Amino acid sequence: MIQNLNKHERESLHEALAKSGQKITPQREIVYTVLLAQRDHPTVDEVYHRALETMPGLSLATVYNCLETFVGCGLVRQVNHERESTRYCPNLAPHAHFRDESTGRVHDIELPKEILDQLTKILPANFETETIEISFQGRTKTSNKN
Amino acid sequence: MIQNLNKHERESLHEALAKSGQKITPQREIVYTVLLAQRDHPTVDEVYHRALETMPGLSLATVYNCLETFVGCGLVRQVNHERESTRYCPNLAPHAHFRDESTGRVHDIELPKEILDQLTKILPANFETETIEISFQGRTKTSNKN
DNA sequence: TTGAGATTTTGAATCATTCTAAACGGCTAA
C-alpha cells in the first residue's frame, strides 16, 4: 500500500539522523514513510494506525519516539491547533497552516519570504526570534474536494 | 491587593455577558479583575491562585468555567504555545504573541493591520478565515527587566 | 416570596503524552 522511501528520501533521513548521532531503524523508516505518503498532517494515532498496516506489532510508544526524534533533528515539524492532538508535517519549506473547522483538515499555506521579513520587523529590537508560527482557522467555501 | 473593576470595565463585562444571556457573578467579576490586573497571560492555575486571595473557597472548576465563558463571549482570548497549559489574554486588539523560551513569559506584539491584510491575501480564494494566530518563540537579549 | 434556570462546587473521568523498566539488536573488543 505504502511505497518505500526512494534513494533520496532515505538519504535525507539517514543524514538528518546521523547528524545527531542516531541510526536508521525499520520503525523510523516506516514512520517517516507514512509521513511522506500522505501529507495531511496526521496525529500520532493516525501515523500509528497507518504504520501498523506495514509493520504489525509496532508500538504506539515507538511512534511517539520516532516523531520526537524527527522533530529533534529537524526532519519534521509539529503542528498544534488549540488543545487538539499534535499533528506532524514533513514539509520543511516555511509555511503556515490553515485549519478547516468544518472538516478538521489542515492545509499548508505557502509563506512568502517577504511576509516573514515584515513580521520579524514588528518585534522590539531585543527580541530574537527562533521560530514563527502562523495558523489560520476558518472554512473552505463551495464544493471543493481538496 | 487587587483593585476592583472600574465603572467602564464592569460595564463591558456586563455587556459582553448579557449579549449571550449570562449574568455577572462575584466569581466572574473576580476572575475578570485578575485578568485585567496583571496582563501576563496567566494559566488557569495562576488565575485560580490569584483569585483565591480575594475569594477563598473559589473552586478551580469555576475558574475554568468563567474563562470559558469569557472566551465564548469574546471578552478574552486563549493563547496556546506548543502543548503547554492554555493562557488567557484580555487584550482585544489584534496582536501576536512572543514567547520567551528562557523565562517562559509571553509578550503582546502589536500587529499592524497592513500585515494582517497581506496574510489574508496569501490564502486560496475559497478559504474563509475566521481567526489568525501568530506566535513567535525566541529569547530577549541583554539585561532587560521587562 | 417562590420556582425555574443558571451557576458553583466537589470529585471523578478523560485522554494525549510522558515515564519506567525490561527486552531487544547490532556492533566491537577480546
Add this chain to the structure above:
DNA sequence: TTAGCCGTTTAGAATGATTCAAAATCTCAA
C-alpha cells in the same frame, strides 16, 4: 565466536490539564 555496550523498542503505569457529572447554591423575574 563471545561478551558487553549502548541505543532502541516495547508494554504498561503514571501524569496532568481539562472536562464531566451530579448535587448544592444562587439569582431574578413573576
